[in-house]
Amino acid sequence: METKFNVVYTGLQEGVTAEEFIAKFCDKFGVSEKKAQQIVSSTSDVVVKKDLGEVKAKKYASAFESCGIMIRLDEIVNEPVEKPGGLSLEPMAEEKEAAEKVAAVPQCPKCGSENIEADECKACGIYISKYIGNQENASIQYEEESEKVNNDAASGNMNSESNPYATPEASLANTIISKEGQGSLEGGINGDYDFTIGEIFGEAWEKTKGAKGTFLLSWLFYMLVAFAVNFIFAFLGPDPEVLMQQGRMGEGMAWAVIPSLISIPLLYPVLAGIILLGIHRAVDADISASSVFSHYKKIVPLTLLTIATGLLTMLGFMLLVLPGLYLAIAYMMAMALVIDRDMGVWEAMETSRKAVTKHWFKIFLLYLVLGLLMMVASIPIFIGLIWVLPLASILHGVLYKYMFGVESVE
Numbered sequence: 001m002e003t004k005f006n007v008v009y010t011g012l013q014e015g016v017t018a019e020e021f022i023a024k025f026c027d028k029f030g031v032s033e034k035k036a037q038q039i040v041s042s043t044s045d046v047v048v049k050k051d052l053g054e055v056k057a058k059k060y061a062s063a064f065e066s067c068g069i070m071i072r073l074d075e076i077v078n079e080p081v082e083k084p085g086g087l088s089l090e091p092m093a094e095e096k097e098a099a100e101k102v103a104a105v106p107q108c109p110k111c112g113s114e115n116i117e118a119d120e121c122k123a124c125g126i127y128i129s130k131y132i133g134n135q136e137n138a139s140i141q142y143e144e145e146s147e148k149v150n151n152d153a154a155s156g157n158m159n160s161e162s163n164p165y166a167t168p169e170a171s172l173a174n175t176i177i178s179k180e181g182q183g184s185l186e187g188g189i190n191g192d193y194d195f196t197i198g199e200i201f202g203e204a205w206e207k208t209k210g211a212k213g214t215f216l217l218s219w220l221f222y223m224l225v226a227f228a229v230n231f232i233f234a235f236l237g238p239d240p241e242v243l244m245q246q247g248r249m250g251e252g253m254a255w256a257v258i259p260s261l262i263s264i265p266l267l268y269p270v271l272a273g274i275i276l277l278g279i280h281r282a283v284d285a286d287i288s289a290s291s292v293f294s295h296y297k298k299i300v301p302l303t304l305l306t307i308a309t310g311l312l313t314m315l316g317f318m319l320l321v322l323p324g325l326y327l328a329i330a331y332m333m334a335m336a337l338v339i340d341r342d343m344g345v346w347e348a349m350e351t352s353r354k355a356v357t358k359h360w361f362k363i364f365l366l367y368l369v370l371g372l373l374m375m376v377a378s379i380p381i382f383i384g385l386i387w388v389l390p391l392a393s394i395l396h397g398v399l400y401k402y403m404f405g406v407e408s409v410e
Contacts, residue, residue, distance in 0.1 A: 004076040005057035007049040009039055009069055016068035024067040034194055039069075051076065182283070182405035185341070189351060191358025193402050197366050200402075204395035207281050208387070215390035217289035218277055222270045229266050233259040265303045269295040272302055272339045276408065278397030279340055285409045301338055305345045309334060329364050330356045336400045341407045355403055363399070370395060 012021055022036040039046050048071075049060045061071040108116060183193045208215075237259060243252035273292030280287050295302070309331040317324030333352040337343045343351065356363055370392055377384025400406070 002053050004051050005054060006047050006074040006076060007052065007057055007060050007064065008072045008074055009042075009046040009048050009064065010072050011070050012040065013065070013068050013070055021068040025069075028063070028067060045072075182401050183403050184405050185351070188355040188403040188405075191355065193355075194359070195362070195399070195402050197362070197369060200366060200395060200398055201369075201391075203282075204391055204398050207284075207394050207398070208390045211281055211287065211394070212387070212390045214287050214289050215274070215277065215281075215393050216386065218274050218292045218393075219389050221289065221292055222267070222274060225270055226263070226267055229259075229263045233262075261307075264306050265299045268302045268306050268335075269293075269299055272298070272335055274393055275336050275396060276339050278393040278395070279336060279400050279406055280397070280409055281394050282397035282401040283406050283409055285406075295339060298338065301345050302335065305334055305338055305348065308345060309349060325364075326360070327353075329360060329367065332356060332363065332367070332396075333400055333403065336396070337404070339408075340400070341404070366395075366399070 012018065018037075018040045021040060022033055025036045025039075026033055039048075048064060049057070052060065057073050061073060064071050187193060238251070238255055240252045240256040243249075243255060270292045273295045276295070277287050277289075277292065309327070313324050313327045313331065315324070316322075316327045330353040331349055333356060334348040337348040337351055338345070341348075374385070374388050374392065377388040
């Protein structure tokens with residue numbers, strides 16, 4: 001039977017700083033700085049790849065060593081037993097395989113274009129190594145664990161205990177990134193995500209390449225539906241101001257609200273469709289403008305969600321403004337959770353609120369910058385919105401991807 005090996009990280013190479021390793025590691029494997037930091041901050045060995053044949057083990061060892069770290073190959077005797085303690089990064093090295101395949105790709109695997117520079121397709125804007133990694137369902141799993149070896153460890157019996165390097169009250173759980181560059185639902189709720197405003201804008205802008213037409217057409221569909229709804233009410237419904245001037249205050253206030261309530265189930269499924277387009281573009285999935293009309297099957301939860309978040313936010317603004325501002329940002333991801341993960345109304349609201357609260361101020365600044373950009377883009381007869389509307393749609397999807405990961409794309 002072929003001898004198997006574990007590929008184990010044992011420390012930084014002499015003269016290599018943690019910052020240098022993180023930069024090289026993130027560039028080579030496409031992971032976040034936070035994940036790379038977990039490796040160098042570990043006080044014990046890290047199994048980066050396990051249960052490999054000798055040839056593959058040496059190949060992966062070489063790839064990791066090129067990032068500036070020291071690697072040890074541990075031969076597995078009989079049944080594979082993980083070394084006690086440390087972090088398991090298996091199967092992170094699959095990222096390397098995806099990157100190596102880029103050189104052998106004569107054309108873009110998504111659009112077929114041969115206009116490729118380095119790792120990027122200039123035609124559709126995807127990064128080929130990431131796209132291949134996603135298509136092959138490459139996964140990165142970090143397991144924070146510590147194991148106590150007793151006298152019969154040789155027989156494979158090991159007792160697990162909590163991480164001795166964690167703070168006394170720390171609760172350890174696996175953090176799983178199901179697809180490259182994405183967060184997880186549990187991680188989002190716990191606030192285990194991070195970003196910079198420039199990073200989000202930069203990635204969103206890159207992904208507008210080749211997709212602006214799709215998003216502009218989807219927004220045109222939304223505006224046509226909105227125009228049709230307003231047109232109908234302008235002719236069929238009485239003017240609320242006229243009713244109020246006639247002293248019919250109750251009727252006037254009712255007719256001021258009724259059109260808005262009726263427009264919600266007609267308009268917001270289309271808006272949800274645009275949000276999902278942005279989410280799918282964030283992971284380089286196929287998108288189509290006509291798909292925005294396919295979400296009327298969720299008309300009830302989307303309507304209830306819009307009314308509930310609107311009422312709570314309005315109540316918050318009535319209570320000294322700040323609670324309303326907090327809720328307006330906190331519920332930002334609720335509709336995306338309903339449409340991508342098929343959550344219930346209250347579950348989506350609470351999930352969004354808990355996740356956003358962990359980085360509320362940074363997310364507020366992100367959307368403040370986006371709002372100012374949209375205002376500036378609207379000044380010269382809205383011409384700038386040709387670029388900013390697609391950017392805004394994709395930006396929301398990119399942030400959602402970082403926070404929760406995308407469920408609706410296999």
